Amino acid sequence: MQTKKKFAWVPGWSVLAASLFCSALLGTALFISTVASTAPVEAAPDVASGTYLGVATCGGSTCHGRQEADGEIVRQDEIMRWQEESTPGGAHSRAFRVLKEPRSIAIAKRLGIKDAASSSQCIGCHTTAVTRKGPRFQINDGVGCESCHGASSGWLSSHYAVGANHARNVSQGLIPLDNPKARASVCLDCHFGSAKKGQFVDHRIMAAGHPRISFEMDLFSTLQQHHDEDVDYVRRKGRTNSVQFWAVG
Ligand code: HEC
Numbered sequence: 466m467q468t469k470k471k472f473a474w475v476p477g478w479s480v481l482a483a484s485l486f487c488s489a490l491l492g493t494a495l496f497i498s499t500v501a502s503t504a505p506v507e508a509a510p511d512v513a514s515g516t517y518l519g520v521a522t523c524g525g526s527t528c529h530g531r532q533e534a535d536g537e538i539v540r541q542d543e544i545m546r547w548q549e550e551s552t553p554g555g556a557h558s559r560a561f562r563v564l565k566e567p568r569s570i571a572i573a574k575r576l577g578i579k580d581a582a583s584s585s586q587c588i589g590c591h592t593t594a595v596t597r598k599g600p601r602f603q604i605n606d607g608v609g610c611e612s613c614h615g616a617s618s619g620w621l622s623s624h625y626a627v628g629a630n631h632a633r634n635v636s637q638g639l640i641p642l643d644n645p646k647a648r649a650s651v652c653l654d655c656h657f658g659s660a661k662k663g664q665f666v667d668h669r670i671m672a673a674g675h676p677r678i679s680f681e682m683d684l685f686s687t688l689q690q691h692h693d694e695d696v697d698y699v700r701r702k703g704r705t706n707s708v709q710f711w712a713v714g
């Protein structure tokens with residue numbers, strides 16, 4: 466997802482006051498993040514240039530589709546965890562399907578939308594809504610790996626090659642989600658809303674029965690976590706500072 470944020474503010478004094486307060490808070494958070502960051506802060510790349518290849522591309526049994534978390538560097542059972550619908554970690558894989566379920570049908574009906582699963586008012590957040598798609602990309606994968614990790618065409622073949630490292634992957638378009646600012650930017654597009662087309666739940670959509678969108682980055686990150694912060698992780702990316710994640714979020 467894009468990283469330069471433009472939030473859609475509705476003009477009004479209370480909103481203005483709230484936004485000033487938020488800016489102050491964000492300023493503090495960014496200050497904390499700059500001071501506390503262990504790794505160099507990289508600007509997230511403009512992923513708008515990559516092609517989205519789809520979850521199936523990540524799912525080989527020698528890649529992220531293992532049944533056991535026995536990968537040497539990362540668990541490699543990430544797909545299974547992303548699909549585990551009995552946990553909050555599985556929510557993203559069902560995000561598109563819920564648009565076909567009774568609750569969405571009811572919301573859509575109240576809004577005069579014929580089909581939520583093809584409406585631009587819903588798919589912006591309930592799937593990876595992009596135009597540059599590879600042959601294995603499927604919209605019904607919901608919020609797939611690349612919704613967060615970035616379009617993979619630039620780094621797919623090199624990120625598991627000998628000599629790969631995080632900085633190089635990032636330079637090829639992988640989103641540095643270990644960086645609190647980059648992560649916040651990705652999550653908030655959907656968990657707060659952005660000015661981008663189809664990524665805003667307005668009062669109309671709320672009034673039509675959409676669940677309240679609340680978000681706390683540190684908590685939600687833990688809820689959907691599919692990696693272990695083991696010795697290997699810390700060596701590659703440094704230790705996660707959850708206060709920093711909380712503050713930026
Ligand atoms: C700004 C992004 C955004 C847009 C636009 C959006 N949603 Fe959502 N939707 C979310 C998020 C985030 C959640 C999860 C809320 C939570 O649990 O924290 C959600 C949850 C839901 C749920 C509950 C899912 C569950 O498993 O509990 C339904 C149903 C739903 N949305 C339908 C719709 C429909 C229909 C539309 C279009 C009219 C729509 N949404 C538009 C972000 C969005």
Ligand code: HEC
Pocket residue numbers: 520523529538539540541543544547557608609610611612613614641642643648686689691692693698701702
């Ligand atoms: C909702 C956003 C989101 C989705 C969807 C998502 N991830 Fe992640 N993923 C993260 C975050 C956040 C981290 C932890 C940040 C980090 O360490 O870079 C992470 C970490 C990982 C890691 C460990 C990285 C490391 O250096 O140890 C792997 C591997 C991974 N994800 C693969 C996947 C795969 C495969 C999918 C699709 C099945 C997927 N992710 C879907 C957000 C997401």
Ligand code: HEC
Pocket residue numbers: 466553554556557559560561563589590591592593608612613648651652653654655656682684685686687688689
């Ligand atoms: C492309 C939009 C999108 C992005 C990006 C995204 N999410 Fe979500 N997320 C959703 C939607 C939609 C749901 C609700 C799906 C459902 O319940 O059916 C959801 C649900 C969740 C849930 C489960 C909430 C619950 O109430 O059970 C967690 C946790 C979560 N997201 C964390 C994150 C984190 C952390 C990030 C950033 C690393 C992130 N999400 C990025 C769209 C997104």
